[in-house]
Structures are given as structure tokens and as C-alpha cells.
Amino acid sequence: MSVFLLRRFATFVLTLVAASVLVFAVLELLPGSAAEVVLGETATPEAVAALETRLGLDRPPLQRYADWAGGLLQGRTATSIAYDTPTAELIAERLRVSLPLAALAMAMTLVLALAAGLYAASRHGRAGDLGVMLATQIGIAVPSFWLAMLLILLFAVQLQWVGAGGFPGWTEDEGGGLGAGLKALLLPALALAAVQAAILARVTRSAVLDVMREDFVRTARAKGLSRRQALLRHVLRNAAIPVLTVAGLQFANLLTGTIVVENVFVLPGLGRLVFQAVANRDLVVVRDVVLLLAALVVAVNFVVDLLYAVVDPRLRHA
Template sequence: MISLLFRRLAGLLLTLLAVSLLIFAVMAVLPGDPAAITLGTSATPETLGALRHAMGLDQPLILRYGKWLLGAAAGDLGQSYTYGVPVAGLIVERLAVTLPLAVFAIVLSVAIAIPLGVAAAARRGGMIDILASIFAQMGVAVPGFWVGLLLIILFSTTLGIMPAGGFPGWGNGLWPALKALVLPALALALPQAAVLTRVTRTAMLDVLHENFIRTARAKGLPRRSVLWRHVVPNALVPVLTILGLQFTFLVAGAVLIENVFNLPGLGRLAYQALGQRDIIVMQDVTLFFAGLVVIVNFLIDLSFLAIDPRLRTREA
């Protein structure tokens, strides 16, 4: 078990290293000079050269990559060209919006999808199953930002019961902050809940046809006990796999949703940095997103080992 854990950790570190190299390479080939964008068209060559030197843009790419990687490993993410403050501080500040939004969206997605998928599988062909299939089809077809716009029109413009955008900050009270995140979290959660509902239903139906389920029923166990004690735990492995993948989509969707709802999160920071050609902010935020996704998938892998002991024996 310990050796398996070390192998997974080594794979995680190698993945992060490969991702960092890819991020740096992509940022290096983007068009436009950050120094020229910062100073404007009226800058003299001497001023432009001095700023490029201060930004480290005149150094070889391999040296810039090494310095950036070592700094990131030590917790020093550099200083933003645009804001003139450490990038680590910007990420921590914006994470106070993005992280609760992502957690809120995941909780809503699971709260909607798991009961609906279980009910649809338990009553296959019934009304709940039909409604779940319609919800799954619509959720897959409709993009999250369009769901967000519909939610704004319905709950903000028409009913006037929810804020259309903005974030008051956690210092102004828990309820106003959570209220500002309800619609964005719903916009993120509904498309993901549709996918998770379909996966849960399929996994449940596969387990329902296993021999040990027939044996449990033959012993006279109540239907509810068979469903929640035997079927649901054995159907969790594919569901957890999709949850790990959904976290990736939630991170990517946060860029659009935070701009739709004008939320000062990491997604909006990345979008603003792209427009301002703030390379160091783009690199650090993208690496942070990628690292978060890799770590979440690593934790999902570990949860597989906890849920299914057969996997521990197979990989030992």
C-alpha cells in the first residue's frame, strides 16, 4: 500500500512538471510584447528595453522557465506586471470567491444527480426515469453560461429576488455573500448534474444485474436496504471518476461564469490578465488551476482504493 502511494505521488509530481512546461511554452509563443503593452505605443526603445530587462524578458527561455519553476516550488509566484503586487496574494484573494463557488456547485450537482440517478435506476421506465432522461439530455445540450443568463433573466430581472452579479465580500456577512453565489453555482452545477445523473443511472443498472444483488434479494432483504447498502456503494467508482473530471470542467467553466456574473474570482483574473498580456499572472493562475485538477484526481484515485479493496490487491 505504501509503495502504491509513493508511485501515485511520483506520477503526480511528473504530471505537474509536464503541465508547467506546457504552460510556459504556450505563454512564450503568444503574440504581443508585455513590456510594449504596458508602456503603450509612445515608449522609447530605451524605456522599452529597460522594462523588458526589469521583467526578465530579455533572458533565455530556459533560464526564465527554471526561475519561474523554482520560485513556484518555493511559494514565490513573482509579481504582476499590471497590478504591481505579488501574484500569490492575488490568487489567495480571488480564491476566496472561486473556491466556495466550485464547492457550492459540486455540492448542488451531487445533491441533484445522485438521488435522481438512483431513483431513475430503481424505477426504470417510470415517470422519474423519463424526467431524468429529459433533464440529462437538456443539461448536456445547454452550455453553462447560457444557463447563467437565463437564471439572471428569471430570478434577477423578472422576479427580482436574487442579485444579477457582483460579490459583496465575506466581510459584509455570510448570507449576502452566499446569496451572490447561488445563481453562479446553479449555472455551473446544472450541466454537470445532468452528466452525473446519466452516469449514476447507468452504473446503478449495471450493479443491479450482478449476481450478489440477486442473492441479497433472494435472502429477503428489503428493497431499500439492497439499494442503498449494496447497489449504491458498488456504483460509486464510475460516479467518483466523473466527479473528478467534472471538477476540471467546473474550473474551466468558472472563467465564463465569473465573467457573466461579474465575480472577482480566479477565472475573471485569468481573463483580465490575458487581455492585459500579464504573462506571469496567466502562468501562475493556469498552473494553479492545473495543479488543483491534478491533486483532486489524485485524491479521487485514493478514494477508489478505499471504496474497492480489489483495486489495492490488483495494483500491489
């Protein structure tokens, strides 16, 4: 088990290093200068050169990469060009919205997908199965941003149960509270979860049906277990590997793919921060956020690998 963990951790570190090099190199290839964006088109070449020197943009790329990577290893981050604030503070503030949003959307995805997938598999070939497959096909076809606008029209404009956008904060001092914060994230999470739940439900149904055809399931049924008992005791755990794989990818996608939905609901999350940083050509913020998202994706995959070993003991012994 220790060798398994060491290998996975080494893969995690190497992937993160490769991601940092790729992120830095891609941003270096972008045309234009952040100093020109900050000072405007009327700035003189001398003023642009002076600001580039102050921001460290005149140094060689390798030196700037070494300074950036070394600062991150020491817990230091650069200062945002547009906000004049350390990127760590900006990112930490926005993560207070994006992480709960992704977690809530993933919880909805798991509940809806597992319930629908198990229901469809237990009624294979019957009306219930066909109904679930039709619903999931529609869910896959509907874009998240379009569903988000429909949810706003229904629940915010027509029924007026929730606000159309914005985030009140997690504390009463910020003008909100835990209940108000969760209420503000409910519709965005549902818009994100709908497509993911449709995909995961189909994967769950397929995995459960494959396991139900195995000999050990027929043996369990022959010993007197009902279809429901065999499904919950034997089938579900053996079908968990493909479900975990897709669920891990989906959670990573929810962490990195909330830009459009956050802008629809005007949520001050990471997606909106990246959108504003790109518009301001604040590449310091873009670079740190993209690397953080890459680290989160790799970390999620690392956790999924560990869950594989928990679900399937053969992987630990191998």
C-alpha cells in the same frame, strides 16, 4: 497501500513538472511583448528595451524558467506587470471566491445527480425514468452562460430575490458576510451545476443498473431484502467507481471552467482574473494561474485515486 500511495504521488509530481514546462513553453510562443502593452504603441524602442530588462524578459527562456520554478519551490512568486502586486496575493484573493463557488456547485451537482440517478434506476423503464432522462438531456444541451442569463432574468430582475451580480465579501468589514456571500454565489453555482448534474445523473443511472443485474444483488433480493434495501446496502457502493471518476473530472472542470460564468455575474474570481490578465498581456499572472489550476486538477485526480482504494479494497491489495 504505501506502494499505491507512492506511485500515485510520483505521478502527481511528474505531471505537475510536465504541466509547468508546457505552460511556460506555450506562453513563450505567443507573439508580442508585455513591455509594449504596458508602455503603449507610442513607446520608443529604447523604453521598451529598458522595461524588458527590468522585467527580466531579455534573459534566455531556460534561465527564466529556472528562476520561475525555483521561486515557486521557495514560496516566491513574480510581480504582476499590470497590478504591480505579487501574483500569490492576487490569486489568494480571487480563490476566496472561486473555490467556494466550485465547492457549492459540486455539492449541488452531487445532490441533484445522485437523487435523480437513483430515482431513475429504481424505476427503470417507467415514466419516472423517462422523465429524468428527458430532463438530463435538456440539461446537457443548455449552455451554462445562457442558463446564467436566464437565472438572472428570473430571480434578479423579475422576482428580485438576489442581486444580478457582484460579490459583497465574506466579512461584514467588506460590506457583506457569510450569508450575503453564499447568496451571491447561489445562482452562479446553480448555472454551473445544472449541466454537470445532468451528466452525472446519467452516469449514476447507468452504473446502478449495471450493478443491479449482478448475481449478488439477486441473491440479496432472494434473501428477503427489498429493492430499496438492496440498492442502498449493496448496489450504491459497488456503483461508486464510475460515479467517482466522472465526479472528479467534473470538480476539476468546475475549478478551471468558471471564466464565462464569473464574467456573467461579475464575480472577482480566478476566471475573471485570467480574462483581465490575458487582455493586459500580463503573462506572469496567466502563467501562475494556469499552473495552479493544473495542480488543482492533478490533486483532484490524486484524491479520486485514493477514494478508489477506499471504495474498492481490491485496489489496495493489488
